[in-house]
Each structure stands twice: as C-alpha cells, then as structure tokens.
Amino acid sequence: xxxxxxxxxxxxxxxxxxxxxxxxxxxxxxxxxxxxxxxxxxxxxxxxxxxxxxxxxxxxxxxxxxxxxxxxxxxxxxxxxxxxxxxxxxxxxxxxxxxxxxxxxxxxxxxxxxxxxxxxxxxxxxxxxxxxxxxxxxxxxxxxxxxxxxxxxxxxxxxxxxxxxxxxxxxxxxxxxxxxxxxxxxxxxxxxxxxxxxxxxxxx
Amino acid sequence: xxxxxxxxxxxxxxxxxxxxxxxxxxxxxxxxxxxxxxxxxxxxxxxxxxxxxxxxxxxxxxxxxxxxxxxxxxxxxxxxxxxxxxxxxxxxxxxxxxxxxxxxxxxxxxxxxxxxxxxxxxxxxxxxxxxxxxxxxxxxxxxxxxxxxxxxxxxxxxxxxxxxxxxxxxxxxxxxxxxxxxxxxxxxxxxxxxxxxxxxxxxx
DNA sequence: CTGCCCATGTAAATCGTTACATGATTAC
DNA sequence: GTAATCATGTAACGATTTACATGGGCAG
Numbered sequence: 001x002x003x004x005x006x007x008x009x010x011x012x013x014x015x016x017x018x019x020x021x022x023x024x025x026x027x028x029x030x031x032x033x034x035x036x037x038x039x040x041x042x043x044x045x046x047x048x049x050x051x052x053x054x055x056x057x058x059x060x061x062x063x064x065x066x067x068x069x070x071x072x073x074x075x076x077x078x079x080x081x082x083x084x085x086x087x088x089x090x091x092x093x094x095x096x097x098x099x100x101x102x103x104x105x106x107x108x109x110x111x112x113x114x115x116x117x118x119x120x121x122x123x124x125x126x127x128x129x130x131x132x133x134x135x136x137x138x139x140x141x142x143x144x145x146x147x148x149x150x151x152x153x154x155x156x157x158x159x160x161x162x163x164x165x166x167x168x169x170x171x172x173x174x175x176x177x178x179x180x181x182x183x184x185x186x187x188x189x190x191x192x193x194x195x196x197x198x199x200x201x202x203x204x
Numbered sequence: 205x206x207x208x209x210x211x212x213x214x215x216x217x218x219x220x221x222x223x224x225x226x227x228x229x230x231x232x233x234x235x236x237x238x239x240x241x242x243x244x245x246x247x248x249x250x251x252x253x254x255x256x257x258x259x260x261x262x263x264x265x266x267x268x269x270x271x272x273x274x275x276x277x278x279x280x281x282x283x284x285x286x287x288x289x290x291x292x293x294x295x296x297x298x299x300x301x302x303x304x305x306x307x308x309x310x311x312x313x314x315x316x317x318x319x320x321x322x323x324x325x326x327x328x329x330x331x332x333x334x335x336x337x338x339x340x341x342x343x344x345x346x347x348x349x350x351x352x353x354x355x356x357x358x359x360x361x362x363x364x365x366x367x368x369x370x371x372x373x374x375x376x377x378x379x380x381x382x383x384x385x386x387x388x389x390x391x392x393x394x395x396x397x398x399x400x401x402x403x404x405x406x407x408x
Numbered sequence: 409c410t411g412c413c414c415a416t417g418t419a420a421a422t423c424g425t426t427a428c429a430t431g432a433t434t435a436c
Numbered sequence: 437g438t439a440a441t442c443a444t445g446t447a448a449c450g451a452t453t454t455a456c457a458t459g460g461g462c463a464g
Contacts, residue, residue, distance in 0.1 A: 005305075038419095041418090101283075
C-alpha cells in the first residue's frame with residue numbers, strides 16, 4: 001500500500017502530472033519508494049477513483065496533460081497513514097543469500113562480490129548526499145514546493161526531517177561500504193596465510 | 205526469483221519437507237528472505253517440475269511426507285546464481301516516507317515514530333546475534349547440516365561467510381538504533397528550546 | 409520529414425499475502 | 437474424544453515488472 005502514500009506525499013508538496021511524478025520520483029518521495037511509470041499511472045487512477053486526488057487539464061493545454069493535486073480527503077488520508085506505526089516488512093536480501101552460499105566458490109569470486117557491493121553503495125551514497133545537500137540549501141525542487149506552501153515557522157522542521165531521512169540513508173550506505181571493505185581485508189589476510197606453506201606453531 | 209534460490213540454498217544444507225522449510229526458514233536461509241508457507245509449497249512444486257529438486261516419500265511414512273533434496277541440476281543452478289553479480293532492488297522504505305511527511309505532526313508523534321524504529325531494530329539485533337552466536341559455536345541446525353557434508357578443510361570458510369552475513373546485519377540494526385537515538389536527542393533539544401520564550405542572542 | 413522527447417496508458421506475467429480447506433498424529 | 441501440532445495444499449487478491457501501444461510537439 002505504500003506506493004499510494006508515496007504518491008500522496010509527492011503531490012502534497014506540489015501538483016504534478018503522472019509523467020512529472022514518474023520523472024522526478026527518484027529524486028523525491030520515490031527515492032524511498034521505487035516505482036515504474038506503468039504502476040504510477042495505475043495508482044493515480046485508483047487514487048482518483050477513491051477521491052483522494054483530482055486531475056485537471058489546464059485549459060488550452062494541447063497535450064491535455066492531467067495535473068493532479070490532493071483533495072482534502074487525500075490530505076487527511078496521508079496524515080492518518082504517516083502517524084500510524086510502521087509495519088516493517090520481512091527481510092528480503094538476495095545479496096546475503098548469495099554471500100552465504102558462495103562458500104563453495106574460490107576467494108576471488110567472493111572478493112568480487114564484496115567489491116561490487118561496496119561499489120553499489122558508493123554510488124548510492126553519492127546520490128543520497130546530493131539530495132541531502134540540495135535539501136540543506138533549499139534547492140531541492142520538491143522541497144522548495146513544500147516550503148512555499150507552509151508558514152516560515154515550519155520550514156526548519158520540514159528540512160530537519162527530510163535531512164534526518166537522507167542522513168540515515170547516507171549512514172546506511174557508508175556502513176555497507178565499511179562492512180564490505182572490512183570483509184575484503186579479512187579475506188586478503190586469509191588468502192595470504194593460505195598461500196604460505198603450512199607453518200609450525202613454534203618459531204624455532 | 206530469489207525465493208527459488210533461498211530454498212535451493214536451504215536444501216543444499218539438508219534435505220527437508222515443505223513443512224520443515226516453512227518452520228525453520230526464519231532461522232536459516234530464510235532469515236535473509238522471508239516467505240510464507242503457501243508460497244514455499246508453490247515454489248517447491250515449480251522447483252520439482254524444473255528438475256532442480258526431487259521429493260521422496262520415505263517408505264513406511266504414514267504421513268506421506270515428501271522430503272526434498274537437490275538434484276545435480278539444482279546444485280549447478282544454485283552455484284551459477286550465487287556467482288552472478290547481484291542486482292540490487294530499488295529502494296522501498298515506508299518508514300522513511302512516514303518520517304518525511306510527519307512534518308505536519310507535533311514532536312511527540314515524531315519521537316514515538318523514532319522510538320518504535322529503535323525498538324524494532326533492537327529486537328532484530330537480538331535475533332541476528334542469536335544466529336551469529338549459534339554459528340560461532342556450530343550449534344546452528346542448518347549450519348551443522350552443511351558442515352557435516354563438507355570436508356573439514358572448508359568448515360572455517362563456511363562459518364566465516366555465514367558470520368560475515370549475520371555480522372553485517374547486526375551492524376545494520378545497530379546503525380538504525382543509533383540513528384534513531386541521535387535523532388531523538390536532537391528533537392529533545394529542539395523541543396526544550398521551543399518551550400523557552402524566544403531568547404535574544406546576547407546573554408546580557 | 410525524421411528522430412527525439414513528452415505524455416498516457418493497457419496487457420500479461422510474476423511475485424507475494426491473506427484466507428480457506430483438509431486430514432493425520434500425538435498428548436492429555 | 438478433543439485439542440494441539442504436523443503436514444500439504446488451493447483460491448483469490450494485491451503489488452510489481454516487463455512488454456506493448458499510441459500519438460503530439462519540437463528541433464534539426
């Protein structure tokens with residue numbers, strides 16, 4: 001059900017077309033909830049049928065783009081949802097399964113797995129950092145829209161929460177990098193010791 | 205597709221019935237890939253049709269339980285999969301969406317959200333630690349099965365990788381706890397300063 | 409007038425959850 | 437005998453991915 005609310009959240013910052021949402025989702029609410037165009041259009045349809053959003057075609061728009069915005073019911077629905085305790089999904093982590101069952105593979109294959117992992121999270125870190133910085137200096141598009149419709153007294157809180165979220169994700173990415181690099185160092189040590197002929201315990 | 209491989213991985217440690225898998229999944233391969241009984245039975249059926257596992261009813265078993273084990277094709281399929289680079293799924297994190305759009309809620313509601321988050325991950329940490337310790341002393345059931353069918357020379361590697369995985373998850377859980385506690389402390393400070401009458405900058 | 413981006417969808421298939429259905433065995 | 441647990445599934449629904457389909461506007 002979360003896509004529903006990710007979209008409501010997006011639209012609570014600024015009205016947008018389905019295309020806008022699909023295009024910007026990965027830099028805004030959707031950076032925490034990935035979704036594809038096809039799914040977004042479907043969800044918009046169902047949100048409109050539920051009366052939570054309304055789509056209007058600006059007169060004179062030749063492309064007949066439908067610009068969606070929240071209805072009061074939609075605002076209430078979003079607010080009700082965010083205040084409900086989160087229910088955490090079960091673990092689903094293919095990377096860990098691969099790692100565990102790589103125990104029949106040679107060390108270089110395992111090292112590669114961990115290097116890929118670190119590389120992936122270095123890229124993730126960079127994109128979270130961009131969002132974090134763009135939030136700090138208020139150049140972030142969605143954020144700017146949100147601030148513009150809220151009293152100045154609330155701005156600090158809005159920025160604080162958004163940065164709390166992005167900061168947490170930066171810390172997560174950094175942890176994955178550190179974990180993988182630690183693991184690689186330990187594997188280097190293991191491999192080095194395996195390459196030596198078996199040693200006696202005494203140094204005599 | 206990963207459930208398929210989580211099950212293949214499970215069965216690569218020990219033969220089991222669908223019921224066994226469903227019961228023990230959360231302490232074994234399934235601790236990294238949550239799944240329900242109904243889905244497991246379905247996947248077993250499809251794995252058997254694909255010739256990757258085989259189910260046998262032990263003669264004399266009144267319950268006619270089907271004990272599944274990997275075929276050589278299944279072993280090859282698993283090995284091929286784990287060595288392929290992982291493709292990381294898009295972000296899907298309802299907690300972060302809630303946090304961001306809690307900016308219209310009072311601080312106590314936000315603090316509660318973060319306390320719940322910390323509590324959730326304290327529980328997760330504890331279960332990962334149990335697995336990690338049970339791996340270290342070889343009392344972990346699935347691990348014991350796996351070790352018993354592999355040469356002693358490989359045991360250290362098998363334990364190392366499993367502990368690498370559980371250790372990583374412990375670190376993740378700890379990070380979430382730290383992040384939430386940091387955030388709560390910052391909110392405490394904000395609230396304390398908000399409760400004071402607006403202060404002038406000079407201390408005169 | 410051609411290729412690219414804007415813009416909106418539908419269809420089919422797969423993956424995952426929730427609810428339902430059934431029967432055997434074991435402990436009390 | 438009856439309740440709990442063992443054991444195996446099916447059905448319906450919802451969420452997600454992949455592929456397909458269509459047409460307008462704009463720059464060269």
